[in-house]
Amino acid sequence: MPELPEVETIVRGLHTLVAGDSVESVWIGSRPQPLKSPAGVIAGTLEGKRIVRVHRAGKHIVFDLEGATRTSHAKRDVRTDRAQTRRPAPVQTAQWVVHLGMTGRMVVSEPAAKIAKHTHLIATLASGRELRFIDPRMFGKLSVHAGGFDPGGVEPLEVSEERFVALFRGRKTPIKSALLNQKLLRGVGNIYADESLFRAGIRPRRRAATITREQLGTLHRAVREVLCEAIALGGSSISDYVDADGEEGFFQLQHRVYGREGEPCLVCRTAIRRIVLAGRSSHYCSKCQK
Numbered sequence: 001m002p003e004l005p006e007v008e009t010i011v012r013g014l015h016t017l018v019a020g021d022s023v024e025s026v027w028i029g030s031r032p033q034p035l036k037s038p039a040g041v042i043a044g045t046l047e048g049k050r051i052v053r054v055h056r057a058g059k060h061i062v063f064d065l066e067g068a069t070r071t072s073h074a075k076r077d078v079r080t081d082r083a084q085t086r087r088p089a090p091v092q093t094a095q096w097v098v099h100l101g102m103t104g105r106m107v108v109s110e111p112a113a114k115i116a117k118h119t120h121l122i123a124t125l126a127s128g129r130e131l132r133f134i135d136p137r138m139f140g141k142l143s144v145h146a147g148g149f150d151p152g153g154v155e156p157l158e159v160s161e162e163r164f165v166a167l168f169r170g171r172k173t174p175i176k177s178a179l180l181n182q183k184l185l186r187g188v189g190n191i192y193a194d195e196s197l198f199r200a201g202i203r204p205r206r207r208a209a210t211i212t213r214e215q216l217g218t219l220h221r222a223v224r225e226v227l228c229e230a231i232a233l234g235g236s237s238i239s240d241y242v243d244a245d246g247e248e249g250f251f252q253l254q255h256r257v258y259g260r261e262g263e264p265c266l267v268c269r270t271a272i273r274r275i276v277l278a279g280r281s282s283h284y285c286s287k288c289q290k
Contacts, residue, residue: 002100004156004187005230005251007056010106014061015054017108022050022126023065029120034104034135036143045094045144046123058151058186060099061106067092095149101139107132153186156223164220168208175211175219176204177278188223191236194258194283196223203289204282205275229254257283 002010026043028035035042049065056062098106109130115122121133121142133142154163167184168175178184179193188196197204199222202215211219230236230251252259256266261274265285275282 002104002235003059003189003192004056005192005227006235007059007061007100007187008231009235010100011054011056011061014106014108018051018125018129018131019053020051021129023047023123023131024126025124027122027124031120031138033138034120034133034140034142036141042096042121042142042144046096049092049094056187057097057149058153058155058182059189060097060149060151062149063096063098065094065096067094093147095145095147097141097143097145097149098133099141101135101137101141103137104133104135104140107134151186152183153181154184156185156188157227159185159220161217161220164223165213165216168211168216168219169213171208173208174205174277175202175208176280176282178208179223180278180280185223188227190280190282191255191258192223192226192230195226195256198257198284198289199226201289203286204277204284257285259283 023046026046028039028043032039037045046065049067051063052066053064054061055064098104100106109132111124111128111130113130115132116134118136118138119132119134120138123131125131133140154167159167164185168178171178173181176193176197179188179196180190194204196219200215200219202211202219233251233254236252236255257272260272261283263272264270265272265288268285268287270285270287272283273286275284
């Protein structure tokens, strides 16, 4: 599943490609699984709107939409022989929210480009290009909102150390599970939780309540460091992930524990271990992490 760095990479590419463009028409496939809002509502909300900005909220892609201001033509009042102009209609705003799920992709294509199997939405833009949502496993979700979409949790790249410590201190759950709780910290997933815990020297099974204030401060810095490095390298291409230009990321080449079960730790040469925690694989070094 794309995590914060992958979604951030996609968002930056999409903003460059489509911000300022307008949606002329929308085609939505017949499969209901990817839809959190009714198909007609999604199409009706997108059509005629200009894409003002594309940004990220946790693991969600958010398109800020704005309707064109409509001003009627001047008309003449036959009684006074004066030209009168109606006031502009208020600008309508909305947000289109896309969650990529496990295999979802958002791509900008030329109309002549072959339509990939499992394409669930095509938005035709005023520029002549098409914005396509593709999702083979259909765990992704499409929805529209009147504005102010909030997925919950706090942004890990923005949270202060004090707030970070307050989120996790005293919790009885394993720290890895707490990091994956999107109601606490949004955007961090399996890969970056493992990598952050390794850099902080904390085992994934450790109860959050047993971690000292100082160690949580170290984890806060590790999370930010790992996420920023991953964004700079375009994310991790483990399975289906590609960015808005169809390019893979490179952070998987920098993984120190994730996906390296049985391989030597890059610091101490101890074999990396893998455990299952709350149904998710967790990788760690038994010597470097306590």
